[in-house]
Amino acid sequence: MQPKHKLEMKGISIEFPGVKALSQADFAVESGEIHALVGANGAGKSTLMKILGGAYGHYQGEIYFDGQKVDIRHPQDAKRLGIDVVYQEVDTALIPYLTVAENIMLDVMANEMQGKHFIRWGQLHRRAREVMKQVGIQLDTSTLVENLTLAQKQLVLIARALATNTNFLVLDEPTAPLSQTETEELFRLMRDLVANQNIGIVFISHRLPEIFEICETITILRDGRVVADTTIETLTQQRLIELMLGHRFDETYPKMPVPIGETIFQVEELWEEQGRVRDVSLTVRAGEIVGVTGLVGAGKTELCKTLFGAYPIRSGQVRLHGKPLKITSPHAAVNQGVTLVPEERRKEGILVDEPVYVNLTLPSLDTFTRGVDFVDTRAERETARQLIRELGIRTPSENQKVAFLSGGNQQKVAVGKWLITDAEIYIFDEPTKGVDVGAKHDIFELIGQLAKRGKGIIYASSEIPEILGISDRIYVMYDYTIVKEFDTADATEEDILFYSAGGK
Amino acid sequence: MTALTEQMASKKRLPAVVDFLSKWGTILTIFVLLIFFSATMPSFRTSSNMVTIMRSIAIVTVIATGITVSLTVDGFDLSVGSVATFAVALVMSFFVWYGWGTILAIVVALVVSLVVAAVNAFLIVKLRIFDLLATLATMFIFEGVAMTYTGGGSISEGMPRLDGTPTFGKIPAEFRLIGQSPYIIVIMLVIVALVHVFLTYTKHGRYLYIVGGNREAARLSGIPVNRYRTLAYFLSALLAATGGIILAARIGSAQINSGAGYLMPAVAAAFIGYSVAGIKKPNAVGTLVGAILVGLLENGLIMMSVPYYSLNIIKGLVLAIALAITYYRKHD
Ligand SMILES: Nc1ncnc2c1ncn2[C@@H]1O[C@H](COP(=O)(O)OP(=O)(O)OP(=O)(O)O)[C@@H](O)[C@H]1O
């Protein structure tokens, strides 16, 4: 029996310019347990875990390891104690042009190579393979990381953490990009780690059912303060949401009854250049929300991107109001009334170095110009402030750099910037990824308003309850094509899952 | 405990100083240099000397604004020196060989110089060659084109062409005015102001920065990314050619590689400009400040009779420091 470890954070406070991210937060986790950390977007979850991982040195408060006071100010301090954090933005932690083996062994190479200068490749790959076996990833260790899916990258990061001696593992929203099967896979691994390796895990997620499925203990943050620290059995989902948001909340889908009009958008036999979309035909009517679902990797994102001109079209017809469109680039698509909220916010959706208002008005900048293309910044900021209010984006002002917003708030910016464009067809690709329940509700409502204005909406998501909750009609994708169409009223989760898995 | 808080406090204070310096260091340095040169050299204080400095930086500044525009899209135009040389050759040939009028010669020279931009844009946007390398290639190509066109590199009044044809054209007096103060200074300030307004207050300027910030996000926001990258290279060539025209007016002849010497100080000016006032982006006003710093240093050092052949050491060091500040800031 290995000794149990206990990690405690006491009275943690931290400030950033204009934001008090945490005040007097207490947090504790023991080895052998999976501890949930939940809270609304911007509550301070990631910040608390970054402190634990040594990413911020300027906090107040104390940290104890097995009752002993420790000073964690740098990542090395955390590493020495066996604390590993897999941050929310997996892409930023991996080196895309290195192999899986090198990425997994990165910490080892960085920390255990003192005095050695030559890399022993054979040994490196062997050790990487051992760790991978433990994590249960089947991958060639010489694959480049840039060719991996998000789920695989996630696992590579966990493997990297486990390659060095690990006592505590923090997973910040690991399931956000994962499909259901991949999530199950990850949970199996997590359970194995706590049961057999005596590791303590901190798990952050906005998908509340997951919390109830896998965690034993939970800490709830609200506005940088701890509002509850308890075992999971004492809570219901309803109660958890109340604690998290600070008010009663009715977790139903705000589906407005909208009269559905004529077909406005028609896609016929669409093929993408490299076969990433195969023979897809679909229609969207005015005021209709069309759900597109399927497993991760079924081709939803590819379909969205092709309709938006981000991937080249090989053949097929796309018509808006009966008129054939020439979608040769995203620019052309926007000009012809088609917009897309892309899936990967950091890479595709937001400009981290620009302020919030610049991000929000970017696609509609034309409507904020006067004279010879001069930007009317006053009007721009005004609109930005309004959107910030409507979406509840947590930011000290519209001038804050987007890099300083929490993950979920960045997502709100990525979605918000398209809501004020004047388009006919709005395509959303997993818009609620990493967004808290309250904000999800707000996003659904805004999408509903677009529908009410007679716009056509394509909503791609692998979250089946969401699709069932807000759509009028559903297309199920499998292997880069549409395999089934449902009226939402007639569809059940089982049916959708059956066709998603390739059932006929 | 007190030791710890003290330690933390000092940790906090230190970055504040660094922060202040990286924002205002350039302007501070300009003042320090001014005071230093004035104190050590009484001759430096005369106002005509300030005019000399402003006059001497005009060409560098204009060329540097060109580089600045290329930097906004996260590009880099190394070919600006050659564009300037090329423009000098063109405009001189129009005067001396063909006897054209001022306006016609300037306009045609500017337009023809844009060929370089077209080649740059083709290499970078269409063939996807890394900016620095593509413009390194065009830098050599157009240096050669200018030499070939002029038949060896130089053109001056009365000088026969390479094949022995005598020339009769004169350089118009009004053209020479461009290279003299106050006109040269006014032209420089107007160009800096125009570029500043364009980059800061127009939609297109905003798009240029966005394209430079995250190309994929810009593309998926519906911005015609390639069009804006092309635009950046056309603007940088246009500005560099303008610098060349001013240079031609100043020296009144075409010399071998006359624009080449402006590349380095222009790059330095543009990079020093990054951090001025904490903007942390390529910007026209910062570039002007950068050019003033470089020009001041050069002038002062010459007056202190540092030999011209050693000046490059100092200029190179200034560039290294400017780059250090820019890139050091980027990584925190
Ligand atoms: N480096 C920073 N500079 C300024 N503000 C910051 C910084 N990091 C975080 N913040 C702010 O601190 C608050 C807490 O952010 P944090 O990322 O911890 O939220 P979170 O609970 O992880 O939210 P999410 O669920 O959206 O990921 C937010 O308001 C955020 O804007």
Ligand SMILES: [Mg+2]
């Ligand atoms: Mg977070």
